[in-house]
Amino acid sequence: MLAPLTPLRPVVRQTRGQTPLALSDILEDGVNLTLWQRQLPLHIAEFGALIVGLDEPLAEALVIELDREDSAPNLQGLAPHCRDLEGYDGFIADVSWLVSAFACLLGARRIGVRLRLLDRAMCPRFHVDHVPVRLITTYAGVGSQWLREGVMDRRRLSQPDSEPTERIEQILCGEVALLKGTKWHGNENHGLIHRSPALKASERRLILTLDWLA
Numbered sequence: 001m002l003a004p005l006t007p008l009r010p011v012v013r014q015t016r017g018q019t020p021l022a023l024s025d026i027l028e029d030g031v032n033l034t035l036w037q038r039q040l041p042l043h044i045a046e047f048g049a050l051i052v053g054l055d056e057p058l059a060e061a062l063v064i065e066l067d068r069e070d071s072a073p074n075l076q077g078l079a080p081h082c083r084d085l086e087g088y089d090g091f092i093a094d095v096s097w098l099v100s101a102f103a104c105l106l107g108a109r110r111i112g113v114r115l116r117l118l119d120r121a122m123c124p125r126f127h128v129d130h131v132p133v134r135l136i137t138t139y140a141g142v143g144s145q146w147l148r149e150g151v152m153d154r155r156r157l158s159q160p161d162s163e164p165t166e167r168i169e170q171i172l173c174g175e176v177a178l179l180k181g182t183k184w185h186g187n188e189n190h191g192l193i194h195r196s197p198a199l200k201a202s203e204r205r206l207i208l209t210l211d212w213l214a
Helices: 020-027 042-054 088-106
Strands: 013-017 031-036 059-065 110-118 133-140 176-180 205-212
Touching: 013 020, 020 031, 020 088, 020 176, 042 088, 042 133, 042 205, 088 110, 088 133, 088 205
Parallel strands: 013 031
Antiparallel strands: 031 176, 059 110, 110 205, 133 176, 133 205
16 A cells, blocks of 8 residues: 655745736745845935935834725825935835735735834844745845855854855845745745845945734
8 A cells, every 4th residue: 555645845945026926926835035126216216315315213113004905005104204305205105005015915904014224234143034924125225135945054043153154145225025934834944044234334224124914
C-alpha cells in the first residue's frame, strides 16, 4: 500500500513588476515579498525632498477605519503641520490611493498608518515582522534592505556577527513593497527577512508603512 503523499510547500520567492497589479502577487502561496517598481511623480518627490530639507521631527500614526469597500480613507489628520507646503495635497492623494489599494487587495477594514522622518536606522538588524502583511514605501531617501531565502540562517536573526555583508537587496525610493510576516497563515516560518538601511550623519528618509489590523 502506497503511503499518502505529503503536499509540497511552495518555493519561497519574491516577485516584482512595473504596474500596481504586481502587488496582487502577495496573495500567492510562497510569495513573501512583492515589489511595485514605480517612480514617484515629480511633484510628490519634490514634496518629500522639501520635508527632508526642513529637517523637523515627523512621527505620525493613524488608525483608519473603513466601513465599506468604497469608503475613502480620511487622512486629514496626517502631518497637519505640513498642509501649507507645496505638494501636500498630491502627497495625501498618493497615500490615500495606497491605503485604498491595500484595503481592497486584502479586504482590510482597519489599517494602521505610520509616517516618519528618520535620521537613523529604525530597525538596524535583519529581522522578520510579526504581522500578517506590511506595506513599505519611501518618499525620500534610501529604501529598506531585504534578503532572498537562504542568504541568512533564520535561527541567527538579530545576531550581528551572523548578518551577511553581500547579496543584500535594496528597495528603491518610491517603490512600493508588500512584505509578508509570520502571522500570515501558511507563512509562519517564512516572513521576509529585512532591515532599515544605515544612514550617514547628513541623511534622512521619509517612510510610510501600512499595517493590516483587521
